[in-house]
Amino acid sequence: MLNSRxxxxxxxxxxxxxxAATSLVALALGGIGVLPGSVLAQTPSPLGEWxxxxxxxxxxxxxxxxxxxxxxxxxxxxxxxxxxxxDRYHVMAGPSIDVRYKDLFFFSSGxxxxxxxxxxxxxxxxxxxxxxLGRRGHDxxxxxxxxxxxxxxxxxxxxxxYVVSKDFPLVLRADIRRYxxxxxGWIGDLGAYLPMPGSTKKFFWFAGPNVTLADSNYMNSWYGxxxxxxxxxxxxxxxxxxxxxxxxxxxxxxxxxxxxWFATADGAFEQLVGSAGNSPIxxxxxxxxxxxxxxxxx
Numbered sequence: 001m002l003n004s005r006x007x008x009x010x011x012x013x014x015x016x017x018x019x020a021a022t023s024l025v026a027l028a029l030g031g032i033g034v035l036p037g038s039v040l041a042q043t044p045s046p047l048g049e050w051x052x053x054x055x056x057x058x059x060x061x062x063x064x065x066x067x068x069x070x071x072x073x074x075x076x077x078x079x080x081x082x083x084x085x086x087d088r089y090h091v092m093a094g095p096s097i098d099v100r101y102k103d104l105f106f107f108s109s110g111x112x113x114x115x116x117x118x119x120x121x122x123x124x125x126x127x128x129x130x131x132x133l134g135r136r137g138h139d140x141x142x143x144x145x146x147x148x149x150x151x152x153x154x155x156x157x158x159x160x161x162y163v164v165s166k167d168f169p170l171v172l173r174a175d176i177r178r179y180x181x182x183x184x185g186w187i188g189d190l191g192a193y194l195p196m197p198g199s200t201k202k203f204f205w206f207a208g209p210n211v212t213l214a215d216s217n218y219m220n221s222w223y224g225x226x227x228x229x230x231x232x233x234x235x236x237x238x239x240x241x242x243x244x245x246x247x248x249x250x251x252x253x254x255x256x257x258x259x260x261w262f263a264t265a266d267g268a269f270e271q272l273v274g275s276a277g278n279s280p281i282x283x284x285x286x287x288x289x290x291x292x293x294x295x296x297x298x
Contacts (some may be wrong), residue, residue, distance in 0.1 A: 046080070046270030053110060081287045143281070143283065174190050189213075191208060191211070246273060248269055266292075
């Protein structure tokens with residue numbers, strides 16, 4: 001009896017996962033794909049890196065012949081902390097862009113400008129040019145006064161994604177980014193996500209965890225307080241060491257209105273840990289973000 005019940009539960013779970021995956025296939029076969037809704041994807045936020053390219057590696061698993069061009073444009077709005085570690089929030093708005101050519105080249109507000117330099121049916125490895133908008137004192141003058149700015153900076157990102165199987169479409173993801181200027185450091189993510197039950201041909205959603213690590217240069221730029229900053233701000237000197245920066249969990253969803261129009265929504269929770277969580281600049285270890293976008297597929 002117990003073994004029969006376990007088999008029955010296993011079949012139900014497999015069927016639910018298949019429904020969510022099939023919904024993704026319906027979207028992919030329509031040539032739309034999945035578009036992240038992040039407004040300022042390259043600026044540090046509680047969103048996980050996997051949310052910027054959610055669903056893309058799954059498309060090829062069910063649609064071997066990817067269209068030569070996939071082009072989507074839209075407008076997005078995001079409710080997020082004024083800076084990482086802030087306990088106050090603001091609303092930001094901007095474009096949502098995703099252009100892909102032959103499953104090779106891409107230009108995306110989430111993934112940057114890059115190329116899939118190695119790939120298979122259920123995996124891909126990418127190299128991209130990205131940017132970091134940095135942090136300005138006027139983002140939160142009350143808390144950041146005297147700390148100076150973290151200037152915008154270009155960077156490169158190496159990332160890889162792997163889908164476990166068609167029956168169990170769990171996507172595993174890893175990336176590492178290096179910025180030149182600004183924080184002038186290394187930061188990387190490990191994450192995973194899965195199509196969730198309850199999806200339909202007009203709506204589907206994904207969810208998964210994310211963990212972020214960074215080197216001492218990056219950590220000190222964002223969470224450290226040097227001697228000069230301590231002399232001009234309300235904070236004492238603080239050295240932030242390399243290691244885990246945060247752990248989090250995110251949800252992304254897509255609604256299809258017709259052949260061309262669709263909307264996305266993303267939400268994420270992030271808990272700052274280690275030196276980031278203990279920094280005097282950090283007023284709230286637990287932060288979140290929510291954003292929505294309206295998009296048009298050509």
